[in-house]
Amino acid sequence: MLAYTARRLLIVLVTLLCASAVVFFVLEIVPGDPARLMLGLNASDAAVQALREQMGLNEPVLIRYFAWLGGMARGDFGTSLTYSVPVIELIGERVMVSVPLALIALVMSTAIAIPLGIFTAARRGRPADTAAMAGAQLGIAIPNFWFALLLVWVFAITLQWLPAGGFPGWSDGLWPGLSALLLPAVALALPQAAILTRITRSALIETLAEDYVRTARAKGLPARVVLWRHALRNALIPVLTILGLQFAFLLAGTIIIENVFYLPGLGRLVFQAIGQRDLIVVEGVVVLLVATVVFVNFLVDLAYGWADPRLRRR
Amino acid sequence: MSTDPLIAAGHEDWRLFVAKARANRSFQAGAVLTLAVLAMAALSLVWTPHDVAALSISDRLQPPSAAHWLGTDHFGRDIVSMIMAGSRNSIAVALIAVGIGVGIGVPLGCWAAARRGLVDEVLMRASDIVFAFPALVSAVMITAIFGPGAVNAIIAIGIFNIPVFARVARGAALALWPREFILAARASGKGAARITIEHILPNIANLLLVQGTIQFSLGILAEAGLSYVGLGAQPPATSWGRMLAEAQTMIAIAPQMALAPGIAIIVTVLGLNLLGDGLRDVLDPKLRRER
Numbered sequence: 001m002l003a004y005t006a007r008r009l010l011i012v013l014v015t016l017l018c019a020s021a022v023v024f025f026v027l028e029i030v031p032g033d034p035a036r037l038m039l040g041l042n043a044s045d046a047a048v049q050a051l052r053e054q055m056g057l058n059e060p061v062l063i064r065y066f067a068w069l070g071g072m073a074r075g076d077f078g079t080s081l082t083y084s085v086p087v088i089e090l091i092g093e094r095v096m097v098s099v100p101l102a103l104i105a106l107v108m109s110t111a112i113a114i115p116l117g118i119f120t121a122a123r124r125g126r127p128a129d130t131a132a133m134a135g136a137q138l139g140i141a142i143p144n145f146w147f148a149l150l151l152v153w154v155f156a157i158t159l160q161w162l163p164a165g166g167f168p169g170w171s172d173g174l175w176p177g178l179s180a181l182l183l184p185a186v187a188l189a190l191p192q193a194a195i196l197t198r199i200t201r202s203a204l205i206e207t208l209a210e211d212y213v214r215t216a217r218a219k220g221l222p223a224r225v226v227l228w229r230h231a232l233r234n235a236l237i238p239v240l241t242i243l244g245l246q247f248a249f250l251l252a253g254t255i256i257i258e259n260v261f262y263l264p265g266l267g268r269l270v271f272q273a274i275g276q277r278d279l280i281v282v283e284g285v286v287v288l289l290v291a292t293v294v295f296v297n298f299l300v301d302l303a304y305g306w307a308d309p310r311l312r313r314r
Numbered sequence: 315m316s317t318d319p320l321i322a323a324g325h326e327d328w329r330l331f332v333a334k335a336r337a338n339r340s341f342q343a344g345a346v347l348t349l350a351v352l353a354m355a356a357l358s359l360v361w362t363p364h365d366v367a368a369l370s371i372s373d374r375l376q377p378p379s380a381a382h383w384l385g386t387d388h389f390g391r392d393i394v395s396m397i398m399a400g401s402r403n404s405i406a407v408a409l410i411a412v413g414i415g416v417g418i419g420v421p422l423g424c425w426a427a428a429r430r431g432l433v434d435e436v437l438m439r440a441s442d443i444v445f446a447f448p449a450l451v452s453a454v455m456i457t458a459i460f461g462p463g464a465v466n467a468i469i470a471i472g473i474f475n476i477p478v479f480a481r482v483a484r485g486a487a488l489a490l491w492p493r494e495f496i497l498a499a500r501a502s503g504k505g506a507a508r509i510t511i512e513h514i515l516p517n518i519a520n521l522l523l524v525q526g527t528i529q530f531s532l533g534i535l536a537e538a539g540l541s542y543v544g545l546g547a548q549p550p551a552t553s554w555g556r557m558l559a560e561a562q563t564m565i566a567i568a569p570q571m572a573l574a575p576g577i578a579i580i581v582t583v584l585g586l587n588l589l590g591d592g593l594r595d596v597l598d599p600k601l602r603r604e605r
Binding site for chain 1: 439440442443446447448449450451452454455456459531535538539542543558561562565566569572575576579580583584587588
């Protein structure tokens with residue numbers, strides 16, 4: 001298990017290194033001089049040169065890449081060109097919106113999908129199953145930002161139960177912040193719930209066809225006990241790993257949903273930074289999201305290796 | 315010539331395909347929806363009920379009527395005509411993005427399967443790196459850097475199709491290489507490239523077709539998302555995502571503006587997903603998932 005973990009960890013590090021290089025060099029070829037951008041159009045060439053020197057922009061590109069990488073390893077993501085505050089502070093603020101949003105969506109989609117997956121697998125082929133699977137097909141096809149618009153129209157504009165957008169922050173207590181995240185979380189959760197329902201259902205159906213389940217049935221155990229005690233535990237292993245992956249997808253999915261609800265999260269931060277050519281912020285956020293995906297993948301690999309010793313040899 | 319066993323086998327396959335397709339409701343529903351959307355896009359090339367670009371402020375925000383079946387938007391443009399014209403954009407972007415994925419990914423995957431070893435390892439690690447980028451984040455990054463527009467949206471979506479097709483092609487090709495008919499081809503002196511073209515590709519085409527349908531539907535959703543945030547097709551081109559973005563500003567006054575583009579996206583994506591599921595069952599019973 002130790003050798004397996006070390007090998008996986010090495011892959012994580014190499015992937016992160018390559019991914020960060022991709023981000024850095026792609027943004028490097030973007031036209032526009034950050035120093036001139038900071039100083040405005042009327043700045044003299046001498047002032048721009050001086051700032052370039054100060055920002056280290058005149059260093060060779062490889063040196064700048066490793067300086068940036070080294071900084072991030074110490075938690076220093078650089079300084080935003082437009083806000084003139086450390087990028088890590090900006091990210092820290094926005095994470096307080098995006099991460100709770102993704103977590104609420106994850107809890108919602110799990111709370112819907114797992115019971116529904118079990119229910120449909122147990123009633124495979126019956127009308128309830130067919131109807132739920134048709135619903136899941138539809139859920140996958142619905143763009144979440146369109147669903148978000150409908151939610152705004154029904155619950156914010158027509159019924160006026162919840163805010164249509166904006167975020168009051170967490171300082172006024174839990175509810176004002178939570179109520180602002182509720183509709184976006186539902187919009188994010190719906191397609192994920194549809195996907196997760198299908199995965200839970202097919203994993204459970206596959207497990208129900210296994211020999212040990214047949215044995216449990218053959219020795220006279222009631223169907224309920226076979227389903228809950230024997231099949232479900234094994235079927236949930238792939239489901240749990242998918243859940244881990246979904247968190248990363250949900251975090252990325254907030255990028256568009258935050259725009260529907262004008263939420264000051266990571267997604268809006270990236271959009272604003274791109275609009276203002278504040279590339280160091282863009283780099284920081286993208287690397288952070290990539291690192292989240294890679295790290296969650298790593299945890300999933302470990303969980304698989306722990307659950308199934310055969311996978312450790314490869 | 316009609317007694318040529320190869321051709322006879324081809325007819326047999328086709329008859330089997332038709333028989334299975336007739337029994338598969340998912341395939342039929344998907345095919346009907348997909349063909350309807352494609353027909354709508356084709357029709358919009360020669361005819362739409364109204365001129366898509368014609369602004370008429372006096373007709374703005376009209377409810378559905380005989381003249382405007384789905385009403386008009388805040389500029390008085392006919393929504394049916396815009397939906398029809400927008401379908402071209404969605405289909406073109408998603409289809410070309412699939413083409414990029416197939417055109418680059420399949421050769422890479424086949425190459426990795428044929429060479430194994432270092433080539434395989436490097437290509438698969440590279441695809442891991444691409445997979446590490448949440449597709450939406452990178453699409454946003456790419457279109458933001460190189461400028462918004464349909465072409466850059468195609469590239470952004472297409473790049474993420476490359477490792478998907480490379481993986482599928484590699485996995486399927488790897489399973490074929492040890493088979494007897496490939497061994498026979500190698501024994502007869504054929505090279506790896508020729509074996510890939512003559513024997514591997516025809517045998518993995520079904521899988522690629524199914525994956526292509528899935529990526530097509532994902533591409534439609536991705537394009538809609540990108541144009542919704544303003545990074546896809548630019549005015550005066552019409553796109554479903556942009557229609558939704560405009561509808562958002564009018565949601566309190568004219569919620570009906572948001573319905574038609576959303577339903578158009580859902581019908582298209584649903585049709586392609588059903589077609590993909592159906593194709594998988596019809597083309598290869600071994601791949602049939604438990605449902």
